[in-house]
Amino acid sequence: ELVAPVSSQELSALLIALAAFPGHNRVRVRGALPSAPYVALTRACVEPFGASIEVAAEDGGDVYEVHGPLLAPAQPLAVEPDxxxxxxxxxxxxxxxxxxxxxxxxxxxxxxxxxxxxxxxxxxxxxxxxxxxxxxxxxxxxxxxxxxxxxxxxxxxxxxxxxxxxxxxxxxxxxxxxxxxxxxxxxxxxxxxxxxxxxxxxxxxxxxxxxxxxxxxxxxxxxxxxxxxxxxxxxxxxxxxxxxxxxxxxxxxxxxxxxxxxxxxxxxxxxxxxxxxxxxxxxxx
CATH class of the missing domain: 3.65.10.10 (Enolpyruvate transferase domain)
Incomplete structure (x- = not known):
């Protein structure tokens, strides 16, 4: 559980770490999430590596469902400009x-x-x-x-x-x-x-x-x-x-x-x- 995060980086780091493991893990966030678009970017970035992250509102907070593991993609990835x-x-x-x-x-x-x-x-x-x-x-x-x-x-x-x-x-x-x-x-x-x-x-x-x-x-x-x-x-x-x-x-x-x-x-x-x-x-x- 992540309470009152001060940065989206806290959540992104947890999501990526959990995505490395096989199976299903959850992160509950209580309180406002700063800079939410960066977490949306994290969710998009794990998909080419075979993982997925879903989010839903639950009990006064957001719950992120992480399904891993991360796997090397079969084809080269094109990375867009920063x-x-x-x-x-x-x-x-x-x-x-x-x-x-x-x-x-x-x-x-x-x-x-x-x-x-x-x-x-x-x-x-x-x-x-x-x-x-x-x-x-x-x-x-x-x-x-x-x-x-x-x-x-x-x-x-x-x-x-x-x-x-x-x-x-x-x-x-x-x-x-x-x-x-x-x-x-x-x-x-x-x-x-x-x-x-x-x-x-x-x-x-x-x-x-x-x-x-x-x-x-x-x-x-x-x-x-x-x-x-x-x-x-x-x-x-x-x-x-x-x-x-x-x-x-x-x-x-x-x-x-x-x-x-x-x-x-x-x-x-x-x-x-x-x-x-x-x-x-x-x-x-």
Whole structure:
């Protein structure tokens, strides 16, 4: 029994472990499950390996029925692109005002982070899916109000789009964004709400934040004229976010660039391939 989980990863880990065993096992979850789409992704991912996970409401909670074991598939598997990484790439193109696509990521993906396309449209970008994959075109032009409870890994990218809008906005109301559903971000590799708030404030933006939200609005343009070093606190997703912000604001540097190796070791090279100017500087002690 899993009571009041703080992350969907707790349940996903248990489900995968139980799926390795033959026969039938059960996990009961009591309390709200954060980031539920990631558990749906876990359920989809075990199916090609011969296991199944079914869920039903029972006695005030959800019961997950796990049928194993996991077996090697008879045929090679095609793994689709990671949607959270694809969101970073698509956002980079959008902030630069260009057009780009990630083939292989479709609207039928089990990944909840495919909703980046929907969120990008909320910021005024043209974005969608076609038979080949996901595409985006044009810069973000307006602030957005997004509930990211189901896909919190998109929050850093959404915050970067919000920052790009706020830095360019002529009217405060049109340049203000509100991101909610962020309660799980405080328990990630860093306190992502605080880290984002601190970094975006250094860009001269007006940033409000609480236990589960970020509000990003235009601020004092004069405060953003000096070179700024943004510290991702060793968190790969914070480094991605600050790199995206550097495409919208001049003289922005990202400390500890090597932290991206956790999920995307070639990130800086790939960003340069997209047309960004990436330089390495030694920070003064």
């Amino acid at each position: 949607a959270s990484a694809a969101a970073v790439a698509l956002a980079a193109v959008a902030i630069g005002g260009g057009a780009g696509r990630v083939d292989g990521l479709t609207e039928h993906s089990a990944q909840g982070d495919r909703r980046f396309v929907e969120h990008a449209r909320a910021f005024g970008c043209a974005a969608g899916f076609d038979a080949a994959g996901a595409w985006i075109e044009g810069a973000p032009t307006r602030g957005a109000r997004l509930d990211l409870a189901g896909e919190p890994d998109l929050a850093p990218v959404a915050a970067s789009l919000a920052a790009a809008v706020a830095l360019r906005a002529r009217e405060r109301e049109l340049g203000t964004s509100l991101l909610t559903g962020l309660a799980t971000l405080r328990g990630k590799e860093s306190d992502r709400i605080a880290c984002l708030a601190r970094g975006l404030a250094r860009l001269g933006l007006s940033v409000g934040h609480g236990p589960d939200f970020l509000r990003i609005a235009p601020g004092d343009a004069a405060a953003s004229s000096d070179a700024r070093v943004l510290d991702p606190l060793g968190d790969h997703r914070m480094a991605f976010a600050f790199a995206l912000c550097s495409l919208a604001a001049p003289r922005v540097y990202v400390a500890d660039p090597g932290c991206v190796s956790k999920s995307w070791p070639s990130f800086w090279r790939d960003l340069a391939k997209c047309g960004a100017r990436v330089e390495t500087h030694a920070l003064e002690a």
